[in-house]
Each structure stands twice: as structure tokens, then as C-alpha cells.
Amino acid sequence: MASAQTNSILAWDTVLDLGDDDAPLVARLERAVRDAVHAGRVPGGAALPPSRALAETLGVSRWVVTEVYGQLVAEGFCEARVGSGTRIAAGAAAHATPKHATTDPTGSAAPARRARLDLAPGVPDLRHVPRAAWLRALRDTLADTPDADLGAPHPAGHPAARAAVVEYLARARSTCAGPDDVLVTHGATDGMTRLARALRSAGHHAVLVEDPSWGRLRDVARDAGLVPVPVPVDGRGMDVDALAAAAARTGARAALVTPAHQFPTGVALAPERRDALVSWARAVDGLVVEDDYDAEFRYDRRPVAALQGHDPGRVALLGSLSKTVSPAFGLGWLVLPPRWRERLGADAGGPAPSTLDQLALARFLMDGGYERHLRAARGRFRGRRAALLAALDAALPGLPVSGLAAGLHVLLGLPDGVPAAAVVRAAATRDVGVVDLRRYRVSAAAPASEALVVGYGNLADARVEGAVAGLAAALRAVSG
Numbered sequence: 308m309a310s311a312q313t314n315s316i317l318a319w320d321t322v323l324d325l326g327d328d329d330a331p332l333v334a335r336l337e338r339a340v341r342d343a344v345h346a347g348r349v350p351g352g353a354a355l356p357p358s359r360a361l362a363e364t365l366g367v368s369r370w371v372v373t374e375v376y377g378q379l380v381a382e383g384f385c386e387a388r389v390g391s392g393t394r395i396a397a398g399a400a401a402h403a404t405p406k407h408a409t410t411d412p413t414g415s416a417a418p419a420r421r422a423r424l425d426l427a428p429g430v431p432d433l434r435h436v437p438r439a440a441w442l443r444a445l446r447d448t449l450a451d452t453p454d455a456d457l458g459a460p461h462p463a464g465h466p467a468a469r470a471a472v473v474e475y476l477a478r479a480r481s482t483c484a485g486p487d488d489v490l491v492t493h494g495a496t497d498g499m500t501r502l503a504r505a506l507r508s509a510g511h512h513a514v515l516v517e518d519p520s521w522g523r524l525r526d527v528a529r530d531a532g533l534v535p536v537p538v539p540v541d542g543r544g545m546d547v548d549a550l551a552a553a554a555a556r557t558g559a560r561a562a563l564v565t566p567a568h569q570f571p572t573g574v575a576l577a578p579e580r581r582d583a584l585v586s587w588a589r590a591v592d593g594l595v596v597e598d599d600y601d602a603e604f605r606y607d608r609r610p611v612a613a614l615q616g617h618d619p620g621r622v623a624l625l626g627s628l629s630k631t632v633s634p635a636f637g638l639g640w641l642v643l644p645p646r647w648r649e650r651l652g653a654d655a656g657g658p659a660p661s662t663l664d665q666l667a668l669a670r671f672l673m674d675g676g677y678e679r680h681l682r683a684a685r686g687r688f689r690g691r692r693a694a695l696l697a698a699l700d701a702a703l704p705g706l707p708v709s710g711l712a713a714g715l716h717v718l719l720g721l722p723d724g725v726p727a728a729a730v731v732r733a734a735a736t737r738d739v740g741v742v743d744l745r746r747y748r749v750s751a752a753a754p755a756s757e758a759l760v761v762g763y764g765n766l767a768d769a770r771v772e773g774a775v776a777g778l779a780a781a782l783r784a785v786s787g
Contacts, residue, residue: 319356319364322348326732332367334735337375341384344395351397355385421765422740424774428571428716428762429521429630432687436633437680444670448663456666460659464491464640471669472640475677476626480599481612483619488648490641491665494627494634495598498641499524499563502596502623503531505650506561513559514596517545519747521570524563524598524625533561537749544569544576547583560593566614567602571747571760573710573718581614588621594647595622601630603681606689607712620644628668630715630764631681638668688715688764691771695763698775703782715764718744721757725786730759733781739774 323339325332343349356364358372365372376393379385387393421427456465463469469486476482492498506514514528518537525535536557538550545564553559564584566576576584588595597614605611615624627639638660643651659665671677692712699708699719707720721727727743734741744758759778766774 319361323365325365332371333374333378336365336367336371337378340375340379344384349395351395353395355393355395357392422735422738424737424739424770424777425766426734426761426763426774426778427740427742428760428764430762430765431630431633431715432684433633433765434767435684435687436635437676440676440680441636441667441671444667444674444676445663448666448670452663452666456662458662460662460665462659464489464659465662465665465669468665468669469640471672472642475672476613476624476640476642479678480602480610480624481616482624482642483616484624484642488619488643488645490643490651491659491668492627492639492641493637493660494629494639495600495625496523496527498625498627498639499596499598500527500531501651502625502641502643502647503528503533505647506594507532509650511559511561513557513561515550515553515559515562516749517564517569518749519571519744520563520565520749521598521600521747525749528563535749538562540569540572540574542574544574544580545584547580547587550584551587554587554591554593560588560591561596562588562593563596563598564614565598565600567599567611568605568711568714570600570714571716571718571744573714573716575611575711575713576614581617585614585618585621589618593621594644597622597624599624599626601714603631604685604688604715605711605713606685606692610713615642620646623647631684632677636664638664687768691763691766691768692717694768694771695761695766695775698772699761702775702779716760716762719759719761721759721782722786723756725757725782727757727759729785730778730781733784734778737777737781739777739781741778 322343323336324342325335325339340349344351355361355376358369358376362369362372376385376387380387380393384396385393386396421430466486468491469489472489472491473484473486476484490498490501492501503514511533513534513536515538516525516528516535517540519540529535534557536553536559538553539546544566550562562584564576566581568575584595587593595614599613602610602613613624615622621644623644624642625639628636629639695717696708699706703719706722708717709720710717721730727745731741731743742760744760747760763771
């Protein structure tokens with residue numbers, strides 16, 4: 308959109324869609340501004356009309372507009388400057404998601420306010436962050452760390468932290484790596500950013516991605532100059548035959564996958580496809596990037612082994628504490644094949660996390676604190692998932708629920724003719740957060756059926772039935 312059109316007062320009645328649901332006008336206008344930026348109708352840096360002018364254009368009170376402007380400025384989504392009015396922040400498009408939705412499951416900024424009845428995916432149980440164990444690890448680290456270790460962090464990470472990550476992953480995820488193969492990162496997004504830049508510098512121009520999939524890692528690959536190429540996902544995970552065809556068509560030799568628990572469909576990559584994927588990477592001299600975002604949470608059996616152990620020379624592994632503990636910790640790891648370790652070299656592509664945080668992570672892993680936390684979390688999530696399924700069956704009988712007994716979400720199919728986007732909006736008016744499956748699609752093709760991604764990670768057990776009741780009420784309101 309041209310700047311003149313963007314800043315034109317008369318254009319805003321077509322740029323902003325307030326919808327016709329029952330939400331308060333303030334919520335509808337705020338959502339409309341976010342959606343317009345997210346859809347590209349309003350670019351970052353664009354000036355918003357004066358509050359009085361926009362109020363007249365939209366037929367709302369000036370108070371509604373000033374409330375929305377104030378909220379968006381407080382969140383950093385907009386900027387208010389003396390003499391130049393209110394503008395969309397330059398980086399707002401990356402965060403222009405509705406308040407009921409989460410952003411990056413692997414480490415992007417959280418929304419300003421999550422719904423009280425939070426069925427959105429992507430956040431673990433923040434009520435049970437192991438504060439005492441982490442504080443003890445930090446305190447002991449600070450007391451015991453030699454003076455020599457308190458200088459600038461090593462770009463690849465402290466050797467003790469890298470060794471602890473290697474030992475834990477070998478024990479829990481059946482990986483095969485040495486400390487020199489590991490970078491300690493700020494999380495999976497940081498790891499993918501570094502690796503995407505290395506791929507681009509090595510001459511790669513595209514990356515094959517699951518469709519649907521979580522958008523943040525695709526976005527950082529795109530920002531590094533790689534074109535995301537969608538590959539369909541079915542009941543057995545990414546379609547590797549379709550991947551090979553897309554690779555032949557585009558020249559892509561790198562693929563980003565979630566083999567243990569695909570997001571958002573909730574399936575695991577079938578054994579024969581795991582073999583086929585690695586065989587493809589060998590045949591094209593390519594690289595598989597494995598996002599291991601919530602693989603530790605499997606409730607019906609032991610978690611499947613990481614794909615990295617199948618071929619350490621062709622698979623890079625991304626991991627973090629974001630889904631297992633909390634995104635606030637800002638810690639993760641990237642396990643690299645030798646050739647890519649050498650390509651990244653000593654300059655790992657960005658500042659390493661605090662040395663004290665890295666050494667606390669090493670203690671947390673080595674003294675069993677992390678695995679004790681995971682065992683307790685698995686028990687809570689197993690019970691909460693069962694309660695969610697029972698509530699869905701009682702309140703919405705007959706609707707299909709899919710996904711492995713794993714992770715922090717399920718997929719809820721909707722009746723024919725009921726648009727998921729409308730249910731999401733209706734649920735938001737009841738302070739229920741849930742996400743449309745379409746949000747995670749890569750290609751423009753419409754999905755075969757409408758569905759909702761229903762999370763339960765950060766939902767209090769006592770609120771499960773109330774959240775499902777609110778969702779059921781929203782569905783009834785939409786379906787008439």
C-alpha cells in the first residue's frame with residue numbers, strides 16, 4: 308500500500324474491518340488494527356489518523372480510538388511521538404497477532420494479555436516453573452564459579468554447559484554428539500536464526516517446511532534470505548515424497564521438521580518416513596533441521612528418539628527450555644553436524660547467553676533437577692489432557708479430536724459450514740483464547756476442513772470445564 312493511501316483518512320474505513328461480533332468496540336478496533344498490519348494492509352512506520360478523524364471516519368466515539376491508541380503504544384505495537392502523532396512501530400508486523408493467540412512456540416514475544424480461559428497453544432504451565440531448583444542452581448553457580456569464568460562468554464557456549472547438554476540429550480533423546488557439536492543459544496529461534504544465516508552463506512536459497520507449521524522459525528529463515536517451500540502434512544507427518552518433489556522443483560536442500568510431535572496436527576513422523584527423510588538428505592547433500600520443541604511430553608509411551616541420532620552428519624537439532632520450563636529463561640541449544648559446526652566456527656553468529664545462566668543450566672541438567680521437573684510436568688499434563696478430552700466430549704459430542712497423547716495441545720474439528728475464525732472471535736468475547744488452524748498454514752490453499760488448535764499447557768486445572776463451556780457457547784453462537 309502506498310504511503311499516501313496508508314495515511315489517507317478516507318482509506319481507513321476500508322483498511323480496518325471492525326467485524327460485527329458482540330465484542331466491545333475497543334476490542335474490535337484494536338483487533339482490526341492488528342489484523343490490518345498482520346495482513347500487510349498497513350506497513351510498519353505508517354502514521355495513524357488523528358483520533359478525532361478516525362473516530363468520525365469509523366462512526367465510533369473518540370474515547371474508543373484514544374483507548375486503542377494508548378493500549379497499542381503501551382505494548383510497543385505503536386509509537387507516539389510529539390509532533391508526528393501515532394505510528395505503527397517498525398517491527399509491529401512480527402507481533403500483529405490477536406490477543407487470544409500465542410506467537411512463536413519456540414521463543415517469540417508473548418501477547419500483551421492472554422485470555423482468562425486460555426486454550427491457546429504454545430505456553431507451558433507457568434504456575435509450576437521450578438523456581439526453587441533454578442534459584443539453587445544460580446546461587447551455587449555464583450558461589451563456585453572461578454574468577455576466570457566470569458569474563459566474556461564464549462560465542463559457542465561455556466564448555467561445561469555444552470557437555471551437560473550433550474550428556475542429557477544422549478540420555479533422554481538418544482542423540483549422538485560431542486560437546487564441540489553444541490552451541491548454547493537463547494532458544495530455538497536464536498538457533499534457527501544462526502543456522503539459517505549459515506545456510507544462506509553456503510549458497511542455500513530455500514528451506515522445505517511443514518504445512519501447516521509454527522510460523523516463527525519460518526519467519527527467521529525468510530529473514531535470513533531463505534524462501535520457505537511448503538510441504539503437506541498428513542496423518543503420518545510430513546509427506547516425504549512431496550518433499551522430494553518440491554526439492555527437485557525448487558532446488559531446496561534443507562528441511563525444517565518436527566518429527567516427534569508435529570505442530571499443529573499433533574502427529575509423529577512415521578518410521579518409514581524418518582528413514583526416507585534422512586535418505587533424501589544424503590542423496591542431495593542436504594540438511595534436516597529437527598525442531599524438538601516438546602518431544603519430552605509423551606503420555607502413552609516413552610518419547611521417540613530424536614532423528615539426530617539416526618544420522619548426526621545430516622541432522623541438526625534445535626532444543627530449548629521454552630516449552631518445557633518457560634520462555635522467560637531464554638536458554639536453548641543447537642546440535643550441529645561437523646561440517647556445519649566448522650562453517651559456523653568460533654563466530655557462532657550472535658552473543659551467547661550469560662555465563663552464569665549457562666552454568667546454572669549445566670547444574671540443572673546434571674543434578675537431575677530438569678528431569679524431576681519433566682516427570683512432574685508429564686503427570687500434570689497427562690491428567691489435564693484427559694480432563695480436557697472428557698470436557699470436550701461432554702460439551703461438544705461428536706466433534707473429532709485428534710493428535711497424539713503428547714505435547715500441550717489437541718486439534719478440534721468443527722462441523723461443516725462453521726468457520727473457525729468466527730468461533731475464535733466469538734470465544735474471545737467470552738474471554739476464551741483459542742486459535743484457528745489456518746493461522747499456521749503456509750500455502751494459500753484452503754484446508755480440507757475447519758479446525759481449532761486447543762492448548763492446555765497454561766490452563767489451570769480448575770478452569771478446564773469453564774473454558775470448554777465457553778468454547779461450546781461460542782460455537783453455538785456461530786452455528787446459530
